[in-house]
Amino acid sequence: MPRYIVDGFVFHVNITKGKPPMIYLRCLEYKRLGCHARAVMPSEGSIQDIKLNKPHNHPPDFAAEEKIIFMRELKEVMTKQPNVAPRTVYATLSEMYPNAARETPFDSIRHKLNRWRRQVARLPWLRFSDLVSCCLGIFKFIRNPSTGDLLITQEQVYRFVQIVKEKKLWKCYKAACAAKCYTNNGKVVLRMGLHNHDIPRRYINEKRKEGKVFKQKLT
Ligand SMILES: [Zn+2]
Ligand SMILES: [Zn+2]
Numbered sequence: 001m002p003r004y005i006v007d008g009f010v011f012h013v014n015i016t017k018g019k020p021p022m023i024y025l026r027c028l029e030y031k032r033l034g035c036h037a038r039a040v041m042p043s044e045g046s047i048q049d050i051k052l053n054k055p056h057n058h059p060p061d062f063a064a065e066e067k068i069i070f071m072r073e074l075k076e077v078m079t080k081q082p083n084v085a086p087r088t089v090y091a092t093l094s095e096m097y098p099n100a101a102r103e104t105p106f107d108s109i110r111h112k113l114n115r116w117r118r119q120v121a122r123l124p125w126l127r128f129s130d131l132v133s134c135c136l137g138i139f140k141f142i143r144n145p146s147t148g149d150l151l152i153t154q155e156q157v158y159r160f161v162q163i164v165k166e167k168k169l170w171k172c173y174k175a176a177c178a179a180k181c182y183t184n185n186g187k188v189v190l191r192m193g194l195h196n197h198d199i200p201r202r203y204i205n206e207k208r209k210e211g212k213v214f215k216q217k218l219t
Helices: 064-080 086-096 098-103 106-120 128-136 201-209
Strands: 003-006 009-017 022-027 038-042 138-142 150-153 156-164 167-172 180-184 187-192 213-217
Touching: 003 038, 003 064, 009 064, 064 086, 064 098, 064 106, 086 098, 086 106, 086 187, 156 180, 201 213
Parallel strands: none
Antiparallel strands: 003 009, 009 022, 022 038, 138 150, 138 213, 150 156, 156 167, 167 180, 180 187
């Protein structure tokens, strides 16, 4: 479900309707905290166009975005690396997302982690090579002579922009998307912004067929 994060508040799409089509958003804390904050934006618009209709009944959470990514990565590792203990998975990702981890202690999500892990048992065998690659900092790239090799991480594609304070800054390969990430010493150390599009599965598959996808250590 698409989510929008505005000044530390997370909204999810309730419904899209009207002419011109408008996206009606509801605060993510609707159920948990009974927050009735709503917002609306043109479906062709961006986060800058969001108009808030009702105020929130809770303070903003500036770790909200990090938490979403933290949970997404926990789920990914729990399901793709079934041999790694949940506590180890949690501890490893906590180092990358310390703010999210502080607000989401292991014991509070232990059941969730185990549930994801149980679902794996029903999936077909996952490749051991993926586990090894991840531990060694080996990533998939797409060969692209004009922009430089494109980095694939979490099934999204990034192009290298520049070095910022000894970290490499990568931006989503889609020009209209604001998502970016920083890498350092072979690891993705920071992810910023959410993608405004789905996983570019078709694009990656096309490149794979063209023989342009390869694995390499991230430097
Ligand atoms: Zn709210
Ligand atoms: Zn993107």
